[in-house]
Amino acid sequence: MKFKDLLKVGVSTLALLAGVVSASEDAVVTGVIVDSAGAPVRGALVQVTNGSRSISRFTDAKGTYRISGLPETTLQVTASRLGFKSQTIDARTPTNGASNFRLEERFDRLQLSDAELLTHLPQNSEVEWLKARCITCHGLTDLERFRGVPEEAWLAMLKSMEFSYGTESLTADDDAYAVKLLMKYFGPDAPVPTAQTVRRTTLSDAALNATYYVIDLRRSGGRSYPHSIAADNQGAAWLSEAGPANRITKWTVSTGQLEEIPMKLPDSAPHTPKIDLKGRVWTALQRAGQQSVIDPKTHKIDYIPLDMKLPTR
Numbered sequence: 569m570k571f572k573d574l575l576k577v578g579v580s581t582l583a584l585l586a587g588v589v590s591a592s593e594d595a596v597v598t599g600v601i602v603d604s605a606g607a608p609v610r611g612a613l614v615q616v617t618n619g620s621r622s623i624s625r626f627t628d629a630k631g632t633y634r635i636s637g638l639p640e641t642t643l644q645v646t647a648s649r650l651g652f653k654s655q656t657i658d659a660r661t662p663t664n665g666a667s668n669f670r671l672e673e674r675f676d677r678l679q680l681s682d683a684e685l686l687t688h689l690p691q692n693s694e695v696e697w698l699k700a701r702c703i704t705c706h707g708l709t710d711l712e713r714f715r716g717v718p719e720e721a722w723l724a725m726l727k728s729m730e731f732s733y734g735t736e737s738l739t740a741d742d743d744a745y746a747v748k749l750l751m752k753y754f755g756p757d758a759p760v761p762t763a764q765t766v767r768r769t770t771l772s773d774a775a776l777n778a779t780y781y782v783i784d785l786r787r788s789g790g791r792s793y794p795h796s797i798a799a800d801n802q803g804a805a806w807l808s809e810a811g812p813a814n815r816i817t818k819w820t821v822s823t824g825q826l827e828e829i830p831m832k833l834p835d836s837a838p839h840t841p842k843i844d845l846k847g848r849v850w851t852a853l854q855r856a857g858q859q860s861v862i863d864p865k866t867h868k869i870d871y872i873p874l875d876m877k878l879p880t881r
């Protein structure tokens with residue numbers, strides 16, 4: 569399993585970023601989504617993709633959606649909802665008529681979010697332990713993908729994860745305990761999530777107004793390792809790419825433009841960008857023991873060595 573070089577900006581960030589989308593050249597994709605009985609599907613997520621950019625919105629109570637913000641060209645439209653089989657169609661724009669979907673009921677446990685998966689698992693101290701020790705880095709949905717594998721396979725995966733990602737926080741005792749719990753809740757004899765055992769999330773009307781913007785960073789051939797992202801108040805988001813790409817990338821959300829700002833210090837592993845009141849972008853360069861400060865207009869970078877001396881009492 570590889571970290572997918574895909575990045576999503578959630579709803580809270582995009583409140584800042586919405587509204588900058590220019591209406592003129594946008595394709596408008598609209599449609600209605602129904603189930604196999606013809607009833608509208610509320611809260612289905614419709615994703616419109618153009619190359620490495622995509623915009624997603626939910627359907628309303630009438631099952632309708634409207635998405636704009638991508639240039640007029642051939643677009644891919646995917647509709648998905650937990651409990652239904654996802655469907656993708658190619659839509660040529662400007663759309664003559666709508667992109668409608670009739671979704672077939674089918675429960676796919678690999679579509680579960682962590683919150684949904686947790687409604688299937690019992691509420692007890694063991695599941696709390698897994699949450700506390702694993703969710704810091706990745707969801708329990710990562711474990712769902714390996715459901716049913718034997719004890720040795722779980723242990724081998726934990727060891728390989730610790731080797732590759734330096735999870736020093738897990739001791740040999742922790743590993744043994746983790747394997748016991750993985751066998752109990754994700755092993756060959758553990759109950760499998762079904763439509764009956766998972767409590768579905770009812771999306772609020774407010775949540776249905778969300779728009780998701782996604783960029784695909786696989787352009788850099790696995791070198792990106794996107795680490796963190798911070799939104800400024802000018803419609804851009806600043807992304808640290810901590811892998812061999814070793815850079816901060818400015819993403820102008822309305823246009824999808826990506827501007828790469830390479831770090832001069834080799835293999836510096838830029839960590840979590842923060843924006844100050846002047847819009848400057850501050851990032852700790854984890855492996856270089858320095859901090860970078862980027863001027864948002866000129867993209868000039870200052871490097872500030874960090875004093876690594878431990879404080880004395």
Ligand code: HEC
Binds near residue numbers: 569571705710729735
């Ligand atoms: C310090 C961060 C961190 C912690 C804590 C952590 N993991 Fe991971 N784990 C990772 C990373 C990074 C990957 C690779 C993810 C990927 O490729 O998408 C991974 C992958 C995995 C995989 C898949 C391995 C493979 O070969 O693809 C399993 C299984 C896994 N973790 C289990 C766990 C369990 C169980 C816990 C809690 C006991 C845990 N992890 C805690 C970082 C962590």
